[in-house]
Amino acid sequence: MNPIDDRKLQLTRRGFLGLSSTCLGAAALNTLLAENAFAQSSQSFGGLAGMPHFAPKAKRVIYLFQSGGPSQHELWDYKPKLADMVGADLPPSVRGNQRVTSMSAGQLSFPIVPSVYKFAQHGNSGAWVSELMPHTAKIVDDLAFIKTMNTEAINHDPGTTFFQTGAQLAGRPSIGAWVDYGLGSMNQNLPTFVALVSMGTGNGAQPLYDRLWGSGFLPTRHQGVKFLASGDPVLYLSNPPGVQSGTRRRFLDDLARLNALTLEQSGDPETQTRITQYEMAYRMQTSVPELNDLSGESQATLDRYGPDVMKPGTFARNCLLARRLAERDVRFIQLFHRGWDQHTQLPNGISNQSRDVDQAQAALVMDLKERGLLDDTLVVWGGEFGRSVYCQGKFTEAVYGRDHHPRCFTMWMAGGGVKPGISYGETDDFSFNIVKDPVHVHDLHATIFHLLGIDHTKLTFHYQGRDFRLTDVHGKVVEGILA
């Protein structure tokens, strides 16, 4: 938070509302508040002065985070030469000095295992996609694949925390919180940053942590709001049993009256903010259930996302909700799909896991595109690292596993200023090392920020004696994927 800007905001509000509260009745005051009293002039609320730094390509982001480390080998990074090397030990020249986790560090050998799943080329761009992703294969001409993602982390917690906050250890703000802090909100009825979680069927679920959408050292109002699949979608959203909507309205009017009296007496602008926040809470009580109400969706749309869309808490449902959130100008929407951590029994696990996401994610991109939203919505897909070319654990023709691999893995992006139908960066024949155009986590962050009109070196927060930023002292925009 910039205290100066915050204060200006308060003073403006006070100048307007402080006067009103003494001249008008509190009920009238409420009416004024309900009509976005201080929001009329601009599309953004909150955010820093001078933001965005330059004209953005993307107004909002839908980030489909794949938790656990999806294997690039079975999905996106086609390595035909491996077929001739089944079971051969990974050559030391390839392995180099790359550290491996202590799970496989003690293995006596590192047998090469190619994907059991077949690849084919698709679209005008001719992108290679595995048979596990038949729906996504149809939209490859809208996607930009990044084959050369890399990270330093080799374990889930530090790796995921790194992707979400730019640091491996807890304590920093998440990417969505930074965006909220810098750009503010585009709507008055929903949070700026929404997180949605789903459990996959890939038998490789890693826990998630609140810090992944937390605000770190930024004020907590910038933290992501996790929508829940069961119960209240937003915590404490529903009135308690026995409180009807009319009762709540009456209650809020009384509360505003009393708080206005307090404001008059204390002169504290926080009291004014409190009054407006209760009104926003009231609006959320309407807007969130409306968001979850799919009755207005056509059968064709629902069918497109697949049968899981009817089940709350699935990736498919969350994809549809993501589109609805995007339509309502929620700025940062992040899905977390658990279950990609297939150390063993990978073929079975990853085919289930792919089925969870394939149809729905393709539907999301197409749906956004048809509604004209893809142009200014950035879609990002990927996990915290990739998986090793060598087998971990049992190795038979149909059964094998892969350990974590931070050195190269694949992500894709679509829309929002990204060049469609391209593949960026090259890995070696083993998808073990990067041959050309590496993209580090910090670079990805810099690029996402760039598309949102943020100079990643300039969005900073002063904490513990220095200016922190998402990209620390690193990161460069990946020009090659910009449209």
Add this chain to the structure above:
Amino acid sequence: MKSGKLLKIVSVLASLAAASTSLGQGNESLTYTKDILPILSTTCLDCHGPDDTRRMLNLRFDTQDFLSSHIAPGDPDSSLLYQRISEDDPIRVMPPTSSGRKLTPEQIEKVRAWIAGGAAWGTNLDDVQQAALLQAAERQVVFTREVRPILSRNCFQCHGPDDQNRQMGLRLDIPEGFAGDRGTLGGPVVLPGNAEDSLLFQRITAEAESFRMPRGRDALTPDEIETIRLWIKQGADWESHWAYIPPVKPEVPAVSDADWPANPVDNFVLARLDKEGLSPSAQADKATLIRRVTLDLTGIPPTLEEVDAFLADDSENAYEKVVDRLLQSPRYGERMALEWLDAARYADTNGYQSDGERTMWRWRDWVINAYNNNMPFDQFTVEQLAGDMLPNATLDQRIASGFNRNHSLNAEGGIVPEEFLIEYAVDRVATTSTVWLGLTFGCARCHDHKFDPLQQKEFYELSAFFNNIDERGKGFKYVNSPPFITAPTPSQEAELAVLDEKVSAARLAFAELEATIASKQAEWETSLVGSSDNDAAVDWNLKDGLLVHHALDGDISGVHLSQTVEATLENGLPHFVDGRIGAAASFDGTRFINAGMSPNLDYESEFSLSAWIYPTADNGVIFSRASEGDEGEVGWGIYLEDGKIRLNLSTRVLDDGVAAATKAPIQLERWQHVTATYDGSKTPGGMRVYIDGQAQELEGVLDLVGNRLPQRYPLRIGASGSSKPKFQGNIDDVRIYDRVLTTEEVAVVATAQTVSAIASIPAESRSKAESDKLRLSFLNQYAPADIRAAYTQMMELEQDRDEFWDSLPTVMVMEEMSTRRKTYRLNRGVYDSPAEEVFPRTPSILPPITDAEKNRLTFAKWLVAPSNPLMSRVTVNRFWQMYFGPGLVKTADNFGSQGEFPSHPELLDWLATTFIESGWDVKAMQRLIVTSATYQQSSTVSPELLERDPENRLLARATRMRMPAQQIRDQALAISGLLTEKIGGPSVGPYQPEGLWDDIVEAGQVYPLSSGEDLYRRSLYTFWKRTLPPPAMITFDSSTRETHIVSTTRTNTPLQALNLMNDVTYTEAARAMAQRVMQQGTSVEGNLHTLYRLAMAHEPATQVQSVLTDAFTSHLEEYRADRSAALALVNAGESPRDETLDIAELAAYQMVASLILNLDGTITRD
């Protein structure tokens, strides 16, 4: 020093007045130079003085020119000067409001009198006086407050303390950097007195970007440049950063209103307000005051009785009496602890990935008690940093040392333990230096500090104090990780003493039977020898704790937990041979026994495995409950591997489990007895293996427990479910015990001789094991009833005692290793990139440790030495935050050069030195602050004051603050009467929305929802899962406890509104409040009045009362019409509803109570 220079100028000006008086002019006749110029010199000459670069309107008051234009002698009201200084309009008044300068009414009156008296000029100034005036008129730049921050912000990154990245060898953070001729730089960096020729000034003002500093960044602002210019012009004096100079107790300043100060705090505050031309606010009304101080000192509001007693108390020290009562309340320690738990990153889970549970509440309770007992802050410090190293450390002191074990601990599979060992050491340095030194030392992990003179090497030298603990880089996932201690609470200690008493009484009673036992046993032995019938031979073996026994005497079934369990033979037909005791089962490397799904042993279990074996091959599983996982052996078992005995518990064979093996092989084709014991410690050190009763030397082969041990495989004798070779040879008498057998017991179990056979050996020829077996079998089974009863009694009590001990809480602590672990400076801070070895040393900016020995204890003592310039300042500043919002230093976590200069530097130093002089008396310090007049001011703020001082840094009022998260909930519990006032104990699980954990935590973890009184404990006892902390706490800005936090922000969001309106915590509290007033109350008006006062302490204003009454009336009408809605509402929460009350009325009151709990005033301490 600037302050010295200022004094000099002031004294010269004073001499003006004195000199003119001595010239014999009458006191009554005012002259300009004697009486008026000294006034105007500090308020007006800045813009209307001798300096023509800054002169406004070409008007100057140091020469006589203005007399003709601005003064009408004898007529003040026509004189422009007088008109402007006496103006009411804040826009037109001179000096301008924005300058912060102001003439007092007395000064204005003096100007009026001077004009009225003819406006005489007086004596002209001499040169010295002229020069002094010039100086006085110029803004005096204070290096440490104004210049250093500019340099720090703009220059230090390349010209600061960082040795590794310094440009051109130029340093601007030390005085030497400015001095001398910088030939290579083209001239001296700074020429004192001559800004224009100083290189520094030239470079910051250069027009060419290639030449201008700072390079690649925005140019300095005109204000910053002017500050630098003035500083050089005024002599370029250098001062060390203020915070590194030990505080000296300042004089208490005189103030404009000597009656206002209640204690010296107020003198400092008022002196500053005087300077700013502000006055303090009136004292807050008594109800507000008692609510404020009760919330601040205990974290809960006052009761109505307490409020009324205070209102009725007219004595002069009524307020002080309240303060003293509050400081004695047990709630005080809880309130103070809450701040400390944030700083100490205290939590109930390990923080990474699975985020399993740990037990640290004994440490948390230590903190509460320390505050309640008013432990001096130096002792509080030493015990938490090094209590374990104090001579004859008490249990409490060892518990205290848990402070630096509160950090997160990673137990994720696959991590590199060395990497995280470094993270823990780093966390300790960062936390310790923030909490006690206000230094951001964590920045120096990867490189020299950019802004403060802290070198990377010094970071590692500091970490060496904390790097000597026998800890694990990969922690245990679901429990405490070593080192930890058993830490009974005082009541548990009492219970333990009772048990010990009972045990010794039983032992005594048993010992008294010794003679009887000897004779009875002798009789029994004789009777055994008498029998020659082989079939009647008596045998016995150890039964105590026996979980599983397969005798394998021609039958493969066994006894599991006293139940006969059928077993099946796989891959062949049963085959028996002569065994060591009766028959034995024979194995051929193919067949094995499947003996069912018990016993369940896991990493935390204590157990012993034993059997007689006759191996014919040197690889084979003896028995196990294990199978092949995807990554090797999973489960537990005892194995023969390359002739060696291996005890193995594993979840992943490479990196998750614990195992040890004998160093020497056993012999093939020979009967040997094997016992393996395990003590549940999850380390190979907790394993023992015995061959024929003899302990063997072991080698740890796996020491990385992470996940849980699976229980899904059957007990297999002679095999595992994996591809491990099956046993070849014979196995006899398989036994599993639920405890660690002693060496003596192992020898008894390994004694195959029957009891009868031993009895026939002459007593003196028996081995110890044989004698032990005879005696144990007698006492357990064959002795007369009274002896067996006494024996059993003793054994049972011993077992009770052991079980009780095992149930006691543990706490992770610090514990020094005897051989020092080496510490290295790490290149770029990376764990696998060590540079030179470093040794414990404190940072060079601070005075050195005087003790020869450099360890954690001497470090702690060094920290609390009075010569440390930081600790007392940092600590009183944190206290100050609790009462005024921002600290005197707003950056409570950073007293370094990027930190903020104190708003009241003298007050800070006065408090810091007073704190030390008091013997670090924490309660006395709180008392001092809250009994100040400053603290007791009203928090009401005028728009003007708000504009002038939005954050209340000048303290012309009390700070109105939204309460911390925990206080908001605790207040609701307190005023509803639901609060459980119980100190300490294991953490509890208050209400939390269902399903919150479901979609993000590891499978199997369930929120520990409490019931009954544990639902209503104070919030500092709430179970704190770091990766998923209680949502309502986070919504109200609580720290997540993932890292140390010494000051929190306060936001204001719609989620907070939803929480207070709809969370059952608050709807239930509202119901309880409603019940409370209905049960005690009379009229509706009276009840609403009470509800309001419960929360606010003060009386509701008439308008408030009428809103409440309207609300009640309308809700009552509504709920009378819809009684089912009323019933749904009043059933909120688990606490019982008073069913004698009318539900519609109760619902209406509940809605009003909820309204009150949602008021801005209720969640604010004003």
